[in-house]
Amino acid sequence: MTSKNHIFHDQLLEWFNINKRSFPWREGSMDPFVSLVTELLLQRTKAEAIAAFYPQVLEHFATPAKILARERTDIVKDLSVLGLQERRTDSLLSLAREIAEKRNGTVPDDEDSLLELNGIGRYIARAVLCFAFNKPVSIVDGNVTRVFCRYFNLENKGDNRRNKHIWELGDEIISMDPARVKDINWAILDFAARVCVPRNPACETCYLREKCSFVRKD
Numbered sequence: 163m164t165s166k167n168h169i170f171h172d173q174l175l176e177w178f179n180i181n182k183r184s185f186p187w188r189e190g191s192m193d194p195f196v197s198l199v200t201e202l203l204l205q206r207t208k209a210e211a212i213a214a215f216y217p218q219v220l221e222h223f224a225t226p227a228k229i230l231a232r233e234r235t236d237i238v239k240d241l242s243v244l245g246l247q248e249r250r251t252d253s254l255l256s257l258a259r260e261i262a263e264k265r266n267g268t269v270p271d272d273e274d275s276l277l278e279l280n281g282i283g284r285y286i287a288r289a290v291l292c293f294a295f296n297k298p299v300s301i302v303d304g305n306v307t308r309v310f311c312r313y314f315n316l317e318n319k320g321d322n323r324r325n326k327h328i329w330e331l332g333d334e335i336i337s338m339d340p341a342r343v344k345d346i347n348w349a350i351l352d353f354a355a356r357v358c359v360p361r362n363p364a365c366e367t368c369y370l371r372e373k374c375s376f377v378r379k380d
């Protein structure tokens with residue numbers, strides 16, 4: 163019998179094949195350092211804004227050397243279109259120094275080492291592992307948690323660190339098709355942004371409606 167986890171995985175990928183969002187960092191292979199910088203910038207900023215800014219990411223922030231060669235005032239000016247420019251400038255400079263001076267210019271490809279980098283939490287570490295290194299790890303934020311909790315009828319313990327069961331379920335689902343680990347993570351993110359939104363989710367027309375616990379409870 164096909165498990166509910168498999169049905170979720172397969173139906174979500176079918177939905178994604180038709181409805182995926184297009185962003186420049188999803189095209190082709192991703193450089194690990196560019197991935198780190200992009201994920202840092204995506205924190206607290208809409209993906210569409212980062213997409214518009216992406217040519218500048220590639221021009222000025224694609225390597226630790228490029229960042230360290232740039233005047234701080236110029237970095238602040240570049241980032242001012244995104245907001246939080248002072249804090250973001252400090253983060254990028256700190257990250258660039260750490261990778262250049264302590265990691266021989268190379269982004270580590272294991273979670274523990276990524277977590278040692280200043281300002282890098284579990285979400286960003288795993289996003290880089292998946293999107294740049296193609297590793298089968300889930301990335302879980304509040305939006306992903308909402309989808310999992312509704313569909314599988316799971317408890318949301320509020321704090322991401324306490325939602326160990328969500329990360330584990332995510333890892334299980336991501337691992338189902340090694341050829342599509344990036345797609346399934348993007349699919350969950352896109353589905354959470356477009357269908358299973360916080361208020362008034364589009365349950366009536368939802369592609370995953372049939373097995374969703376949230377609908378079946380009503």
Ligand code: SF4
Pocket residue numbers: 309312313357358359363364365366368369370371374375376377
């Ligand atoms: S049926 Fe509704 S609650 Fe369930 S996954 Fe779809 S949008 Fe989310």
